[in-house]
Amino acid sequence: MSAATIVSLPDQSTARVPKMNFLTRENGLLSWLLTGDHKRIATLYLISITFFFFIGGSLAGLIRLELLTPQTSLMAADTYNKVFTMHGVIMVFLFLVPSVPATIGNFVIPLMVGARDLALPKINLLSWYLYVIAGCMVIYTMAAGGVDTGWTFTSPLSTHYLNTHVISTGLAIFVAGFSSIFTGLNFIVTIHKMRAPGMTWLRLPLFVWSNYAASILMVLGTPVLAITLVLVVLERTVHIGVFDPAYGGDPILFQHLFWFYSHPAVYIMILPGMGVISEVVSTFSRKRVFGYTAVAFSSVAIAVFGFFVWAHHMFIMGISNYAALVFSLLTMLVAVPSAIKIFNWAFTLYKGSITFETPMLYAFGFMGLFTIGGMTGVFLGSTGTDIHLTETYFIVAHFHFVMVGGMLMAFLSGIHFWWPKWTGRMYPEKISQFAAVVTFIGFNFTFFPQFILGTLGMPRRYAAYPPEFQALNVFSTAGATILGIGYLLPILYLTWSLKYGAVAGNNPWQATGLEWQIQSPPLTENFPVIPIVDHEAYDYEWLERQQEKEVASVG
Amino acid sequence: MSDSTATASGAVAEAHHEHPPYQRHHFESVDQQFDATNFAMWLFLLTEIMFFGGLFTAYLIMRNWYYPAFVEASHQLNIGWGTANTGVLIVSSFTMAMGVWSAEMRKKGMLILFLSLTWILGMAFLGIKSIEYHEKWVKHHVPGLHWSDSSFLNPASDPEVYKEYHDKPLAPDMAEKTGMYFFLYFAMTGMHALHMIIGISLLTFMIFRARQGAYTTGHVTYVENFGLYWHFVDIVWIFLFPLLYLISRY
Numbered sequence: 001m002s003a004a005t006i007v008s009l010p011d012q013s014t015a016r017v018p019k020m021n022f023l024t025r026e027n028g029l030l031s032w033l034l035t036g037d038h039k040r041i042a043t044l045y046l047i048s049i050t051f052f053f054f055i056g057g058s059l060a061g062l063i064r065l066e067l068l069t070p071q072t073s074l075m076a077a078d079t080y081n082k083v084f085t086m087h088g089v090i091m092v093f094l095f096l097v098p099s100v101p102a103t104i105g106n107f108v109i110p111l112m113v114g115a116r117d118l119a120l121p122k123i124n125l126l127s128w129y130l131y132v133i134a135g136c137m138v139i140y141t142m143a144a145g146g147v148d149t150g151w152t153f154t155s156p157l158s159t160h161y162l163n164t165h166v167i168s169t170g171l172a173i174f175v176a177g178f179s180s181i182f183t184g185l186n187f188i189v190t191i192h193k194m195r196a197p198g199m200t201w202l203r204l205p206l207f208v209w210s211n212y213a214a215s216i217l218m219v220l221g222t223p224v225l226a227i228t229l230v231l232v233v234l235e236r237t238v239h240i241g242v243f244d245p246a247y248g249g250d251p252i253l254f255q256h257l258f259w260f261y262s263h264p265a266v267y268i269m270i271l272p273g274m275g276v277i278s279e280v281v282s283t284f285s286r287k288r289v290f291g292y293t294a295v296a297f298s299s300v301a302i303a304v305f306g307f308f309v310w311a312h313h314m315f316i317m318g319i320s321n322y323a324a325l326v327f328s329l330l331t332m333l334v335a336v337p338s339a340i341k342i343f344n345w346a347f348t349l350y351k352g353s354i355t356f357e358t359p360m361l362y363a364f365g366f367m368g369l370f371t372i373g374g375m376t377g378v379f380l381g382s383t384g385t386d387i388h389l390t391e392t393y394f395i396v397a398h399f400h401f402v403m404v405g406g407m408l409m410a411f412l413s414g415i416h417f418w419w420p421k422w423t424g425r426m427y428p429e430k431i432s433q434f435a436a437v438v439t440f441i442g443f444n445f446t447f448f449p450q451f452i453l454g455t456l457g458m459p460r461r462y463a464a465y466p467p468e469f470q471a472l473n474v475f476s477t478a479g480a481t482i483l484g485i486g487y488l489l490p491i492l493y494l495t496w497s498l499k500y501g502a503v504a505g506n507n508p509w510q511a512t513g514l515e516w517q518i519q520s521p522p523l524t525e526n527f528p529v530i531p532i533v534d535h536e537a538y539d540y541e542w543l544e545r546q547q548e549k550e551v552a553s554v555g
Numbered sequence: 556m557s558d559s560t561a562t563a564s565g566a567v568a569e570a571h572h573e574h575p576p577y578q579r580h581h582f583e584s585v586d587q588q589f590d591a592t593n594f595a596m597w598l599f600l601l602t603e604i605m606f607f608g609g610l611f612t613a614y615l616i617m618r619n620w621y622y623p624a625f626v627e628a629s630h631q632l633n634i635g636w637g638t639a640n641t642g643v644l645i646v647s648s649f650t651m652a653m654g655v656w657s658a659e660m661r662k663k664g665m666l667i668l669f670l671s672l673t674w675i676l677g678m679a680f681l682g683i684k685s686i687e688y689h690e691k692w693v694k695h696h697v698p699g700l701h702w703s704d705s706s707f708l709n710p711a712s713d714p715e716v717y718k719e720y721h722d723k724p725l726a727p728d729m730a731e732k733t734g735m736y737f738f739l740y741f742a743m744t745g746m747h748a749l750h751m752i753i754g755i756s757l758l759t760f761m762i763f764r765a766r767q768g769a770y771t772t773g774h775v776t777y778v779e780n781f782g783l784y785w786h787f788v789d790i791v792w793i794f795l796f797p798l799l800y801l802i803s804r805y
Contacts, residue, residue, distance in 0.1 A: 115581065116580070116581035116582075117581035119591040119592070119595065120591075120592070120595055121579075121581065123595075181602055185595055185598050185599060185602070186595075188598055189591050189594050189595045189598065190591075192591075192594060193587060193590050193591040193594060194587070194591065219598055219601060219602050220601065220602070220605055221605075222602070223602045223603070223605040223606035223608075223609075224605050224606070224608065224609050226606060227606050227607070227608075227609035227610055228609055230742075230746075231609070231610075231613065231742070234738075234742060237699075238698060238699025238700060238738070239699050240698040240699045240702075240734050240735070240738045241738060242613045242616075242617055242735065242738070242739070247734070247735070248617075248620075248621065248731065248732050248734075248735050249617075249735070250616060250617075250620075253612075253613060253616055256612075257609050257612070257613075525580075525581075530583065
């Protein structure tokens with residue numbers, strides 16, 4: 001690694017984290033539990049989703065341990081079903097969906113658009129409480145014996161055959177859904193109505209655009225999942241309903257309604273991550289994002305197309321050939337805006353002054369792994385290959401490349417990128433670069449073998465498998481161990497940095513966004529005076545001029 | 556929460572221009588506050604449309620599959636009560652609109668009057684609905700809890716409905732599917748009634764606040780946004796009424 005860096009920190013012998021900031025403004029538990037400040041709510045969210053990430057991650061560890069041997073050696077098949085279901089439920093609804101929007105988005109979107117807070121602070125707090133209630137219900141479910149339907153709640157399995165805690169899980173997801181609706185609603189209103197003077201739509205940072213697109217999906221998609229789960233719960237309680245064929249219902253209807261949300265949900269998960277990557281790639285190449293407008297509108301295009309591809313989850317479930325054909329074609333279409341993003345990031349790098357700080361390393365990880373994840377998605381979108389590959393480990397590898405390799409990398413990239421703004425202190429650079437590399441290596445060891453396993457025909461969701469698959473499974477489990485270390489490291493050194501990290505100053509990355517022009521950590525009201533925006537996003541020349549005019553001041 | 560926001564930004568708020576007490580501190584102006592909350596309400600109603608949309612989809616598919624069962628089951632609904640309830644809701648929307656107008660005109664007495672009228676009409680709707688639900692219970696038309704399909708296997712056993720429609724007996728497997736109709740009937744009207752109950756609870760709170768003069772000082776956002784919600788719940792019923800009560804009468 002070269003010594004080249006863009007990090008510019010204040011003189012450490014004199015610099016102090018500002019005494020007055022959103023963290024120190026008020027003390028006591030109640031000042032946190034009743035806060036309306038988007039930055040505090042983001043902090044609460046960060047703590048809670050990290051907690052659930054570690055529960056979900058431990059369950060993933062158990063899955064990989066069980067799959068170390070071909071027999072069911074660690075746990076019974078029933079238990080295994082519950083473990084992978086809880087892993088899916090927690091990771092999807094309690095980690096991935098709120099990960100970037102509710103934490104990083106909550107923290108930086110008002111700062112980026114030049115507002116004092118989100119438009120509806122009480123609704124924002126309500127969203128966090130709903131999340132916590134949903135989390136408690138999930139923990140209750142686990143304590144009470146778990147649920148083993150898979151996170152997809154496929155009917156009639158979930159409504160007729162199983163006798164596990166489908167109702168409490170369903171209600172938990174219902175509540176979590178409203179938490180996500182309120183976050184999305186708040187973002188849309190804030191982005192429409194709270195922008196600072198001069199902050200036109202095409203001056204918004206791309207992170208804002210991608211969260212806007214994700215919010216559209218949250219607002220329009222999540223209610224459909226909510227009503228679907230209500231119907232599942234009703235069907236289980238009164239033993240009549242619209243999904244179970246035994247009562248004259250239509251299980252395909254369940255699939256349509258479920259995937260009408262749950263396919264767009266994967267874009268809810270990935271779009272905010274793409275926004276992080278745009279910010280990071282631009283900052284660490286010292287260049288405006290290539291084709292800003294195309295990247296901005298590609299987010300919206302993904303959101304719109306995302307609503308018209310859900311039936312590609314149902315190619316083997318008895319939809320008509322014609323429907324499969326149309327949905328297959330529409331699915332290919334989503335690859336276009338996704339590719340626009342990847343190509344534009346690549347062109348942003350071209351002739352940029354690239355440096356390799358930790359957020360950038362994670363961003364590189366994202367770009368590579370998301371490309372593989374996305375391309376394998378095209379395999380699965382083609383009806384012919386899908387029939388061979390669906391319900392195998394190929395699917396598992398595909399969505400983990402997108403969700404873990406993509407979204408989780410983006411989340412970690414964003415956490416490192418905005419950590420100095422959030423806490424006023426830098427994370428330790430060397431060890432975090434090491435963690436980023438460990439994560440990347442561990443990830444590939446874990447999930448790449450699963451592509452091969454899938455093409456060889458190993459089905460997903462079984463506790464046992466034929467012995468000839470063992471070598472690759474051992475690889476995968478070994479990789480998961482490395483990956484686990486990669487995720488433990490940040491929580492250790494980030495906690496350490498809260499007290500011992502170098503003082504960051506306002507703008508350690510010399511980045512252009514409005515959030516970097518104010519103190520770190522910000523004041524409760526963000527901006528003492530609402531800024532007037534007179535420059536485009538990622539305008540590094542504007543930043544140079546600002547710094548020339550700036551009088552050296554004490555922090 | 557409002558306390559903490561207020562103390563947090565109090566220093567800044569004093570530093571610039573004066574603003575009315577109901578303006579939240581993170582907004583630059585009252586107009587912005589109104590615009591933002593109003594827009595948020597419309598977005599929320601959009602999510603509600605998607606929420607009910609799932610039920611309507613399920614209804615339309617099942618109705619296509621089990622058409623005869625849906626026709627005969629629909630005959631069991633009391634069109635008189637249904638029409639009365641539609642009238643009650645439409646009038647309540649009118650009184651609600653008048654309530655918003657009174658708030659805008661800063662007429663406190665009229666605001667309380669119209670909110671109370673809306674409250675009474677909302678309760679009347681729920682009252683009529685509970686009469687209908689009771690009738691279903693008595694006739695064993697509550698699927699899963701209190702159910703029998705005898706009135707569809709042998710329509711003549713229910714002379715009141717029979718003399719009006721002369722329904723033919725349904726085959727047992729089709730008669731069973733009337734349970735699907737009633738399941739959807741209870742799910743859809745139940746979800747609608749839940750929204751009514753939430754609305755009436757909010758109205759109770761608003762009448763209390765209106766007596767303290769909260770909405771007649773120029774700050775009508777709350778009343779106006781609640782009005783949007785109330786009209787939306789009304790509109791849902793406007794779709795439920797023909798789909799459940801009228802669709803098989805020709």
